[in-house]
Amino acid sequence: MSSLPAIHREAPAWDGMRTAAIGTGSFPDEETGARFLGEACDRLRSEGFGAVVGPMDGGTWGKYRLPVWSDGSPGFAMEPDAGVYDHAAYLAAGFQIAERHVSATAATGSRGWGDIVEDVAIESWSGRDGDELLRAAHELVMVGFSRTPFFTPIPEAAFVAAYRPLLARADPRFILRARDRRGRAVGLTLSFPDPLRRGAVVLKTYVGSVPGVGRAMADRVHELAALHGYAEVVHALMREGVVSEAQSRKFGGRVFRRYALMGRRL
DSSP, X not given: OOBOOOEESSOOOBTTBOEEXXXXXXXXXXXXXXXXXXXXXXXXXXXXOOEEEESBSSSTTSOBOXXXXXXXXXXXXXXXXXXXXXXXHHHHTTOEEEEEEEEXXXXXXOOSOTTOSTTEEEEEOOSSOHHHHXXXXXXXXXXXXXXXXXOOOOOHHHHHHHHHHHHHHOOGGGEEEEEETTOOEEEEEEEEEOSSSTTEEEEEEEEESSTTHHHHHHHHHHHHHHHTTOOEEEEEEEETTSHXXXXXXXXXXXXXXXXXXXXXXX
């Protein structure tokens, strides 16, 4: 069943332009989708917008992106999806790729990078005081991703509310935080055993404020995955050309899915 997407007029700017976003949804066929997108672009141009991107539910804190290539392997939890005709409809309406992302898979087991950062201790979350963990994560994420295209800061309370359900279902062993010797949080990793892609641990987000701490935490995730009998680690939803994609290759990551955020300048 298809449902035409909403139009969001408050969206992150694309290359400094006033930007609207076409929300997630699906089109019943390519022609209907292309017509909807074309009419939306005409209307938004008349309202003074300079660009349109999609699919994106308002910003990167909601659902966004669509798959554009796959090797046919199973999906994983929280992975973007799309209708059969969505990508073709965007192309037919004159959209091009505005941003590319990939997901990769790598073998479990440490590569020996768990101790590459001095005076930093990496530990699994205790499972208690989840809101406190997320408040510390908020500060790291707001700074660590501040220069990422389409990134929009959100208030701490909204961030905590968005991630609280994930923590409620998480295995605390795979939620890692790094502290310096003064006890300050200098890194956080959100990873979880996947309920859809059996035998996989999904490395969803990691961020660090100290050089090397991200790789050290990723190494610990691979080590824990092997220790607890998992067969692979999914490096989820990495933007092409950023540090996380380069780190994935160092772990032997093999891309199995590609995604795109589509965009059109008006």
